[in-house]
Amino acid sequence: MENLINSLLYLTNFWPFFLLFFGVTLGILVGSIPGLTTTMLITLTLPLTFFMDSVNAITLLIGMYVGGISGSQIAAILLRMPGTPASIMTTFDGYPMAQKGLAARALGIGITSSFIGGIVSWIFLAVLSPPLAKLALTFGPWEYFTMVLMALVMLSSLTEGSMTKALMAACFGMMVHLPGIDPSLGQLRLTFGFEALESGIGLMPVLIGAFAINQIFKDIIEIEKIPKKVIIKKSKFLIKLDDLKKHYINFLRSSIIGTWIGLLPGIGANIAAMISYSITKNVSKTPEKFGTGHEPGVVAAETANNASIGGALIPLITMGIPGSLVEAILIGALIIHNLEPGPLLFTNNPEIAYGVISAYLIGNIIMFGILIFSVFHIAKLLFVPRVYLLSLILLFCIIGVYAVSNNFFDVWVMMFFGIIGFLMEKFKMPLGPFVIGFVLSPIAEIQLRSGLMASEGSLAPMFLRPFAVTFLIITFLSLLWPVYLKLKKQNNTNK
Amino acid sequence: MTEINPKFEIIICSLLIILSVIVIYFSLDIPESDYEPLGSAALPISLSIIMIIFSILIMSNSLIKLRKERGGKFQEINYKPKYLNAVGVFLSTIIFISILENKILHFLPTCIIYLILVCFMIDPKKEKLPWFISFSVILSFISFYVFTKFFYVDLT
Structure with a gap:
């Protein structure tokens, strides 16, 4: 407790506070622009932190992380272009709300949800990190594999439209991730003789292509359909006590889901938002409203994606295990500063371990303040004539994707997946399961193959381990859910 | 639907x-x-x-x-889709990326011309051309400066 208080007090000094504030601001700005990602920002900042004090360096990076995840909701809500993968689910209800003239309301709900998610997960981070991390570490490959399966099937079953097409989209997403080096044996596969495919297809070009490029061209085609002005009623922006009462269960549930999912290595903010959204839709009395501009959808997605950061920081500071790409870069930052990530961090460098915890709390408070005061200026993006906005985003997508690897192959991949995304939407094949399938494909494959290697080819452990079997039951129920809904609807019609 | x-x-x-x-x-x-x-x-x-x-x-x-439903109408739309404009922007983008990849022209002039073309294809109104030119020049210079100076992106 003393260490935590000292750490919090340290962050009230000018330089650490300034760096945290700067990091959060930059994170929000970069996160809000599709094509620029938090990962890219943190990666490019990493060499600069070499000249900083370790605590200040990690403070700056944590600020960027918090700001980036929260800032990505702005583009997701206003433009249906998630700034980062974390906000894919926010687009489902945030964008329809903006289309209905409730952009301020969606942003207000999103910002408050991000803040609450951040604070609740901070409590977990500060108080419950050791026991939770211990429990998550008992998970083996079968638990991870069944969890990925559960995530994919749940998302597909709860997506609007045909479940067959949603499952097809998930399989297609997984297929797209196959070219390159096989993650288990290290041998090349499905490169079709192209050298550029040897390093695989990156998430960034696929994501920006399928979501941003596709959206830009759709907007150009439908330029006459796009509303010229969106009414932003400031009076509905600030969340009242009644709203908190209305959504408190959702806030709490999504925070816990977000923290829990964040805690599990390899599964990041996007999956946390997705699972939270699916569960919220599942338990809702009005599931048909989800995807049409329903507030609980924004609450579930934004609370969970921010909460997942707190969860992901738990194995990072207690075990030195990265939860996602950003955490892996944060571990790199610790190594640059000659620090040993893992359990010894609390003993040998408590100022770093508690610095991470404190920076996360204060970063969330700063993020809330900045967004509450500046979001209307950022919301003016919608009033900028579409022609300028579309050209600007198109240029940023091209340069942004190129900037990540300094490689034009990724830019071509982005353009290609722009067409694929466009065709998929015309075919009414949802993009969510496609991207999630792409992200989860390597995790599913590695875990399944590790499990089979350990069990000498037997699938039996999958049905014998309690967590794995629970995930399988949920997967099975998710598959049956649309059938149940259809039968229920038919019965109601017959009556 | x-x-x-x-x-x-x-x-x-x-x-x-x-x-x-x-x-x-x-x-x-x-x-x-x-x-x-x-x-x-x-x-x-x-x-x-x-x-x-x-x-x-x-x-x-x-x-x-x-x-x-042989001969039936499946797509109902209440706006005039601008497919040609989208194809134009797409082709311009392909040419823009090819020029940058093959280093045929410097980023700045290529980007200015590309942005003017894109703006004009999205909103083809001659009276807006001066605005498009100003926007393209400013955005190209800002992008070049920010990405090369702050993010060390090679945009030569």
């Missing part, structure tokens, strides 16, 4: 089946592992088979729909 043209569904499903067959064909070449039960080819082959099954399912539904 607009219906999809079944012919379009059949074309997409056929393409997905072709893609799956190609994946299976190339996966068969992947050498098997001596000590790992699954091997590198298992996932590509399983996914391709699932894709083929789903594609056939959708195709058969589309064929039934096509027979039932």
